[in-house]
Amino acid sequence: MPSRTIAAKELATIFKVVGHPDRVRMIEELRAGEKDVNTLVKSLDLPGPRVSQHLSLLRAHRMVEERRDGRHHFYHLSQPEIAGWITEGLNFVEGRMSVNSTAIAAARELWSTEDTSSEPT
Amino acid sequence: MPSRTIAAKELATIFKVVGHPDRVRMIEELRAGEKDVNTLVKSLDLPGPRVSQHLSLLRAHRMVEERRDGRHHFYHLSQPEIAGWITEGLNFVEGRMSVNSTAIAAARELWSTEDTSSEPT
DNA sequence: TCGCTATCTTCAAAGATGTGCAGATGTAGA
DNA sequence: TCTACATCTGCACATCTTTGAAGATAGCGA
Numbered sequence: 001m002p003s004r005t006i007a008a009k010e011l012a013t014i015f016k017v018v019g020h021p022d023r024v025r026m027i028e029e030l031r032a033g034e035k036d037v038n039t040l041v042k043s044l045d046l047p048g049p050r051v052s053q054h055l056s057l058l059r060a061h062r063m064v065e066e067r068r069d070g071r072h073h074f075y076h077l078s079q080p081e082i083a084g085w086i087t088e089g090l091n092f093v094e095g096r097m098s099v100n101s102t103a104i105a106a107a108r109e110l111w112s113t114e115d116t117s118s119e120p121t
Numbered sequence: 122m123p124s125r126t127i128a129a130k131e132l133a134t135i136f137k138v139v140g141h142p143d144r145v146r147m148i149e150e151l152r153a154g155e156k157d158v159n160t161l162v163k164s165l166d167l168p169g170p171r172v173s174q175h176l177s178l179l180r181a182h183r184m185v186e187e188r189r190d191g192r193h194h195f196y197h198l199s200q201p202e203i204a205g206w207i208t209e210g211l212n213f214v215e216g217r218m219s220v221n222s223t224a225i226a227a228a229r230e231l232w233s234t235e236d237t238s239s240e241p242t
Numbered sequence: 243t244c245g246c247t248a249t250c251t252t253c254a255a256a257g258a259t260g261t262g263c264a265g266a267t268g269t270a271g272a
Numbered sequence: 273t274c275t276a277c278a279t280c281t282g283c284a285c286a287t288c289t290t291t292g293a294a295g296a297t298a299g300c301g302a
Binding site: 036037038041048049051052053055056070071072073 | 276277278279280
């Protein structure tokens with residue numbers, strides 16, 4: 001199989017994994033640093049099992065890593081730069097139809113400023 | 122609906138659209154400039170209707186634009202920079218399991234050098 | 243003009259995959 | 273044991289993908 005076919009398949013996999021609103025939001029939540037499952041459940045306002053499933057998928061694709069402390073499971077991005085890359089996608093969202101572009105601008109504002117990731121002290 | 126929810130939904134849509142190997146390859150093919158459908162069919166080695174369907178989806182999301190000349194339908198990226206953005210995703214592919222990383226490196230080589238897009242003379 | 247061919251799109255149906263939910267099952271601390 | 277935290281399982285539902293056949297449009301030659 002030619003290398004560009006392999007690469008296309010792998011890239012598509014990544015895109016597919018990120019291609020869900022809940023998961024996009026989870027990654028953006030984790031941009032600011034590690035969080036435990038319950039915190040995510042509350043801040044995303046989603047049922048527990050659902051968050052758990054999304055995390056399990058992200059974990060399977062090595063996009064997040066788990067750290068356990070007692071009964072708390074903390075997750076963090078294994079490649080924090082991925083959050084910035086995702087945000088860059090907003091450039092291709094703007095200018096498309098059926099989009100409230102002020103909402104996009106606001107989100108970009110929110111997500112570009114919070115880059116306090118994984119830099120311990 | 123909060124702006125980050127809207128943005129997450131829109132972003133997820135983009136990711137989902139790009140989240141298919143055929144479509145990744147199509148976008149990378151179009152990076153070098155516009156091509157007609159038959160050329161894509163041959164270079165991707167895919168059945169015609171399938172290419173057409175993928176193009177139709179990309180068109181619906183304003184990622185490509187069509188130009189007709191006789192019986193030929195030419196397509197080009199409406200935002201050529203999107204190809205570079207997709208290639209950046211390779212950074213997050215490398216280092217994951219079950220991936221032949223030399224193939225990824227080769228693909229990056231291929232795709233990063235071909236940036237002769239939409240610059241007419 | 244008529245028929246033929248090439249190019250491309252659309253449609254419908256079957257199969258594959260992803261999602262959402264509810265309930266059961268771990269796991270750790272009190 | 274009881275409770276809180278989190279995951280896992282199985283099923284119904286929805287969406288995506290693939291394929292083949294049919295439809296639209298444009299050029300070409302008799």
